[in-house]
Amino acid sequence: MKRLLLISVCMLGFGISGPELALAGPGAYQSGGEAQTPPSPEQVVAMMSKKLSLTDDQKTQITPIIAERQQKMAALKANPPARKMHAAREAKSIMGDSDKKIEAVLNDQQKQQYAQMKEEMKAKAKEQKNQ
DSSP states (O other), rough: HHHHHHHHHHHHHTTTOOOHHHHTTTTEETTTTTOOOOOOHHHHHHHHHHHHHOHHHHHHHHHHHHHHHHHHHHHHHOOOOHHHHHHHHHHHHHHHHHHHHHHHHHHHHHHHHHHHHHHHHHHHHHHHHOO
16 A cells, blocks of 8 residues: 555656546657656646547636646655655645646536546556556
8 A cells, every 4th residue: 555655656646637638548658768747737628638538718717726736745855744645645635636636627527527437547557567
């Protein structure tokens, strides 16, 4: 369980949520084993839009939420707490807060798709952990 949290924190440290990573596809942020710059908030929203069929108004509302999340995650990564579990809790809090804001913008069908995307990412992370 701790290992899964650590993997999640590492992914989140780049400002990438489960749905964002799932949308981007495998290997989207790595090339030759080196981490790449995470996508811009606009790129994340474009990826989300493909899966969730976001309206222009939804895109406009979600973009600053993603930007704020990425800023907070970058700050956490730059100035991590002394204990890894504190970092994991803080990252989970940041993600939870932004997910709530995003879900408030989505319609019921989009909320279901968003939840499914998050579950798929959890399953992929668990699968990678077991390899």
